[in-house]
Amino acid sequence: MSPRPVLRRLALVSLPLLLALLTTIFLGLGFGVTGSGLRAIWEALLALDVSNVVQQTIVWRIRLPRVLLAAEVGATLSLGGLVFQALLRNPLAEPYILGISGGSAVGAISGILLGLPRFPGVSATAFAGSMATLALVLMLSSGRQILKKDTLLLAGVMVNAFCSAMILFLISLTQDSRLHNIIFWLMGDLSLSDMGQVQLLALLLAPCFILVFLLSHAMNLLLMGKETAMVLGVNIKAVTLTLLVATSFMISATVAQCGLLGFVGLVIPHLLRLMLGPDHRILVPACILGGATYMVGCDLLARIVPRHGELPVGVITAMIGAPLFIFLLRRSGK
């Protein structure tokens, strides 16, 4: 049998993206506030200069978990955006659209106000918050006709609106240093991570990624319309519910780890769809690799651009992503 065109395209798209990701990770390990440079990273990676303990520590204990976390978060948010855009057939859909952001923020802020430690305390309350909103949204939208996309969307928007009010209310009550923690969480923060958390997250994310990829052809069929998908043999109730729960779960897991990072989940799927077409069997791996690359790159810039301290990574993701997206959109319209 001749090689299948889909598999060939998959390889053609995935290999360059994987290469880009590895390069970006490498750069991410090499550059930072202290001890920058490609030489330093080679030395650290190959353990050439064993005596340089400081450098080893910076690269392996500080930068590596942060870079890997950025990769995990970027991949998850991009994939989440892709799935929601397909499920809701709405170009404005993004990972937080079903209320995950609002729910987890209320959970996290409650945790911070209770004086819980960042991990596992605040992560746990944030995760509980987002899972609670998911349950609420599913309950609200599964009446007689299960999971109508517009009902789902509206339920999510309403839950988010209510949570925003709760967040402002909680913030207005807070005056001490905990306020700083809350703001940092809301802006998204990749800095507080160790390898244990990165590994735990990888364990939680991997099954979700695999599940979504296995359902990628069903997502293609879903794009042709609900009824067409049914008549082509897709059990849309099971597929929709599985995708919804798996995606919400993986997004909640990353949000619990590093707070809210906007925009990546909206723009990366659109960018890749403009470049690669609508086939989800290509787009799912592309979003995982491309989203990871993008987030690692943005985090790198956030660390090295300012002279002192660092920028919130969310600032960089939108500052680069929005103009890039508009450029591609205009070009594709011609």
Add this chain to the structure above:
Amino acid sequence: MTPAIVARDLRHAYGPETVLRGLSFDVKKGEFFIIIGPNGSGKTTLLKILAGIDRSFQGSVELLQRPLQSYTRRELARRLALVPQLAAEAFPFSVHEVLLMGRAPHMGLLGLETENDRRIAEQAMRFTGVSHLGHRTLDQLSGGERQRVFLARAVCQEPAVILLDEPTAALDLAHQIRVMDLMARLQHEKGVTILMVSHDINLAAMYADRLMLLKSGARVAIGPPQEIVTYQNIERTYGCRVLVGTNPLGGYPQITPVPGRFLQDASDPAPGGKLPDR
């Protein structure tokens, strides 16, 4: 001849509104069967029930001697295809990709096609005359071209039964005939059972083996076009006057609707009243 579809006492309601009231009919294997009726007569609901999309009905449907509910979605998709009403929304999948989607019920989870799937897709493209469009994307096609692509996708499923929901509604004259001719060829060359919902009585009378007139979810008449297309039946179904003549081609019955100004009697069903002065 064995029946392809046996429907018995079908009832369906959306909330308090009854759409189908005890509808029974048979469709024979290899038959071209067209359902005609005014808007709101339950045609589309009936089609959704037969396609396994709407399962909240009462009564029984047998497809190829098996209860419809006993099929899994995948099993059903290998036996029955649906060509839906032309939708405005179109994602930029290529024609080739759309046709391979028709092979989905025969493929694995990831939809990786084999040589055989590709051969069937190419045959279907040639059959429906869309081979030259293979690499164009859906959003670049005209309505008529897109309709033919969806027909080709249905052919790719290799079904025993094809359901069509007003396939000619949005098409120009040439495309209407083309779509109907393709269905007639599928019927004669492959023995596929065609069940179509249509608004075009004249077109239906020329192609159908049998017609069913539907009104308010109940059957008005069923039989060959010559017996069904009478002015009494049409008036009972649609509540408007028509002249019934004979088509010079093949002697099929042909209707001509009668404009209001030709009607003399006061029982004219059209609404009265005066238009405001300008």
